[in-house]
Amino acid sequence: MNKANDLPIDQHVGQPSPDLVREALERVVSSDEFQASPRLQQFLTYVVEEAIAGRGPQIRGKAIAVEVYGRRIDGSGGQNLVRVEARRLRRLLREFYEDQWDGEGVRIFVDPGGYKPRFSYEPAIEDRTSSAWKSEEPDEHRPSLQLLAAGLGILAVAAVLGIWMSQKNRKVLPTTQSIEQAERAALGEQSLTRLQAANLADQARGMFFPVFDVKRQQIALGMFQHAVELDPALSDGFAGTAQVLATLALLSPDEAQRNDLFSRASEMSGTALELSPADAWANGANGWVLAVKNQPNEALKYARMSVELAPKDGHILDLAGITAIMANAPELAAEVSDPERARSGSGRFGARNIWGVSQLMLGNYENVVEAFQGAPAAGAPVSAPSLLFQAVAHDQLGNSEEAQLLVTEMRRTWPDFPSEYLANRIFHSDGKTQKAILDTLTRY
Numbered sequence: 520m521n522k523a524n525d526l527p528i529d530q531h532v533g534q535p536s537p538d539l540v541r542e543a544l545e546r547v548v549s550s551d552e553f554q555a556s557p558r559l560q561q562f563l564t565y566v567v568e569e570a571i572a573g574r575g576p577q578i579r580g581k582a583i584a585v586e587v588y589g590r591r592i593d594g595s596g597g598q599n600l601v602r603v604e605a606r607r608l609r610r611l612l613r614e615f616y617e618d619q620w621d622g623e624g625v626r627i628f629v630d631p632g633g634y635k636p637r638f639s640y641e642p643a644i645e646d647r648t649s650s651a652w653k654s655e656e657p658d659e660h661r662p663s664l665q666l667l668a669a670g671l672g673i674l675a676v677a678a679v680l681g682i683w684m685s686q687k688n689r690k691v692l693p694t695t696q697s698i699e700q701a702e703r704a705a706l707g708e709q710s711l712t713r714l715q716a717a718n719l720a721d722q723a724r725g726m727f728f729p730v731f732d733v734k735r736q737q738i739a740l741g742m743f744q745h746a747v748e749l750d751p752a753l754s755d756g757f758a759g760t761a762q763v764l765a766t767l768a769l770l771s772p773d774e775a776q777r778n779d780l781f782s783r784a785s786e787m788s789g790t791a792l793e794l795s796p797a798d799a800w801a802n803g804a805n806g807w808v809l810a811v812k813n814q815p816n817e818a819l820k821y822a823r824m825s826v827e828l829a830p831k832d833g834h835i836l837d838l839a840g841i842t843a844i845m846a847n848a849p850e851l852a853a854e855v856s857d858p859e860r861a862r863s864g865s866g867r868f869g870a871r872n873i874w875g876v877s878q879l880m881l882g883n884y885e886n887v888v889e890a891f892q893g894a895p896a897a898g899a900p901v902s903a904p905s906l907l908f909q910a911v912a913h914d915q916l917g918n919s920e921e922a923q924l925l926v927t928e929m930r931r932t933w934p935d936f937p938s939e940y941l942a943n944r945i946f947h948s949d950g951k952t953q954k955a956i957l958d959t960l961t962r963y
Contacts, residue, residue, distance in 0.1 A: 535625045535638055535640040537571045539624070539625050539640070540567060540570075540571060540625055540627075540638055541567075541571070541715070541719075542624075542625070542715065543624060543625035543626070543627055543638075544563065544564060544567050544627065545715065545718040545719065545722065546619075547563065547612065547615055547627060548560040548563060548564060548722050549718055549721065549722070550615050550619065552611045552614050552615045552618070553611060553615070554864070556607070556611065557725040557726070558587065558588070558604065559604065559607060559608050559611060560722060560725055561587050561725065561726055561735075561738075562583065562587050562604055562605075562608055563608060563612075563627070563629070563636075564722060564742075565583065565586055565587050565738070566578055566583070566629065566634055566635065566636050567627065567636050570635060570636050570638075575635045575636070576635065578633075578634045578635050579634070580598040580601040580602065580634065581598060583601045583634060584598055584600060584601050585734070586734055586735075586738070587601075587735075588600060588601070588604075589729055589732045589734075589735065589902060590932075601634070605629065605634060608629055609629055609631065612627065612628070612629065622641060623641050624640070624641065625638050625639070625640050626638065626639045626640075626641075712749050712750055713749075713750045713752075713753055715749055715750075716746040716747075716749035716750035716753050716755070716756060717746075717750075717753060717755055719742055719743075719745060719746045719749070719756075720742070720743060720746040720753075720755035720756050720758075720759050721755070721864075722742065723739040723742035723743050723746070723759055724739075724759055724762075724800075724834045725834075726738065726739040726742075727739070727762070727834065727837060727838075727869060728837070728869040728872065729872075729902040729904075730766055730841065730869075731770060731902060731903065731904060731936070731941065732902070733767065733770055736763050736766050736767055736770075737763075737767075739759070739763050740760065740763040740764070740767075742759075743756050743759035743760040743763060744756070744760055746759065747760060752794065753794070754790075754791040754792075754794040754795035754798050754800070754801045755791075755800060757787045757788070757790045757791035757794065757801075758787075758788065758791040758798070758800040758801045758803075758804040759800075759804070760784075760787045761784045761785075761787035761788035761791060761804040761805070761807075761808055762784075762803075762804040762807050762808070762838065764780050764781075764783050764784035764787060764808075765780070765781070765784040765788075765804075765807050765808040765811045765812075766807075766811070767780050768780035768781050768784060768811055769811045769941075769944060769945075770941075772937070772940060781808075781811070781812055784808045784811075785808055785812075787804075788801070788804050788805040788808045789805075791804060791805070792805055797828065798828070799825045799826075799828035799829035799832060799835045800825070800829075800834070800835060800838075802821045802822075802824045802825040802828065803821065803822065803825035803826075803834075803835050803838035803839060803842070804838065805821045806818045806819070806820070806821030806822035806824075806825060806838065806839065806842045807822075807838050807841065807842050807845075809821065809842075810822075810841075810842040810845035810846050811845060813947075815845070815846035815847060815848075815948065816846075818842050818845070818846045819842070819843065819846050819848055819851065821842075822838070822839040822842040822843060822846075822851070823839070823851070825838065825839055826839045826855060831861050831862055831863050832862070832863065832864055833862040833863060833864045833869075833870065834864060836855040836856065836860070836862055836870065837855075837856075837869035837870060837873060839851065839855045840852045840855045840856045840869070840870070840873035840877070841869075841873060843855070843877075844873065844876055844877065844880070844945065845945060846948070847880075847946075847948035847949045849876075849877045849880035849881050849949075850877075850881075852873055852874075852876065852877035852880070853874065853877040853878065853881065855870075855873070856869075856870040856871075856873035856874040856877060857874065858870070858871075858874060871890055871891075872890075872891075872902075872904075872905060874886075874890050875887050875890030875891050875905070875908055875909075876908060878890065879908050879911060879912060879952060879955075880946075880949055880952050882915075884912040884913075884915045884916050885912075885916070887908060887909065887911075887912035888909060888912050888913065888916070891905045891906075891908060891909040891912075892909065902933075903929050903932070903933035903936035903938070904936075904941070906925045906926075906928055906929040906932075907925070907926070907929055907938055907956065907959075907960075908956075909925055910922045910925035910926045910929070910959055910963070911955050911956050911959045913925065914955070914958075914959045914962065914963075915955060922959060922962075922963055923963045926959065926960070926963040927963070938956075938960055939957060939960060942956040942957055942960075
């Protein structure tokens with residue numbers, strides 16, 4: 520049996536294909552209910568993709584803690600977090616289907632007591648009607664079906680006319696869609712495959728942070744590459760692939776591998792720009808690639824251009840922010856990550872980290888502590904760098920005890936995190952910040 524089609528489904532309905540399941544997943548994670556919860560988008564995407572791949576029975580809390588939340592494989596803290604997040608996920612799923620599901624297509628469940636998703640499938644009305652006409656019923660039953668269909672058609676026309684007349688008499692104005700909804704509708708009119716590719720790329724870009732989580736970046740890379748396969752004329756998949764390849768190059772200590780990743784990232788960002796030269800994501804991804812390749816002036820040019828093209832897009836602002844950090848332009852990083860700045864879409868959590876790092880580079884150490892201390896309360900991810908930067912700020916403020924606790928926690932939770940390597944890579948043009956980080960690591 521093909522495991523990719525061996526999906527857990529309700530027995531009283533037909534089996535949905537992986538494509539139908541992915542379409543249902545995209546509708547859920549792109550909904551308003553899930554837009555404010557990038558981690559839950561990633562949680563649901565991870566378990567659904569594992570089920571599609573035939574690994575549903577192997578989904579465990581430890582795996583989710585590591586793959587989605589970047590926690591260590593030992594200890595119970597990560598599993599406790601996953602249990603709490605799973606309850607949130609079930610609540611949001613219930614709210615989504617109560618508000619938006621029309622009773623047709625694939626519905627996703629994550630039942631209490633485990634994390635393996637379950638799918639119910641109800642074909643669309645037109646599909647069921649088509650199947651009824653094709654069934655081996657006796658001929659004498661078909662006239663009644665024809666009469667039923669005709670009656671339904673008359674009722675539908677009457678209903679439409681009634682609604683139109685009601686709106687005309689009441690002068691009801693049509694509901695105004697958001698720009699994002701209008702864009703998605705336009706893509707759907709152009710091509711359902713393009714819409715699917717755009718939704719997939721949009722989901723994956725919500726996985727950009729924590730930047731230093733290699734496994735998370737690899738999951739996002741697979742999603743971006745699938746978007747490219749679905750629609751090679753859409754720039755989003757190429758821009759996303761470029762940003763991930765550049766990030767993996769930044770994290771790679773092997774020079775030959777790093778050069779190969781750089782080459783592939785440059786090719787992808789070049790294709791994105793060729794397809795959409797005025798697209799903010801294409802320009803922002805190219806800026807990030809150039810920053811990681813140590814071409815700061817060109818990098819900043821593309822970063823600023825991307826912000827001008829999409830001044831409120833959270834992901835674009837994050838790309839520009841980390842590009843500015845790599846290019847030693849903390850003022851720009853602070854500008855795009857300012858907590859008071861209006862932003863939309865993904866990127867809500869990255870902005871806090873970028874703001875904290877920009878303040879570290881500018882020497883505003885109280886702001887650094889405030890930014891990173893508030894991360895857990897805001898639901899933002901906590902990572903090894905966030906603990907390290909906070910420790911550096913405390914050290915600079917003379918709070919030795921707090922600095923010691925943070926460095927100890929970082930090394931205990933992320934023992935393999937290459938602190939010195941990344942300090943040298945990220946702040947190679949900012950000697951003051953680089954020295955402060957290395958001194959803190961040595962002192963504690």
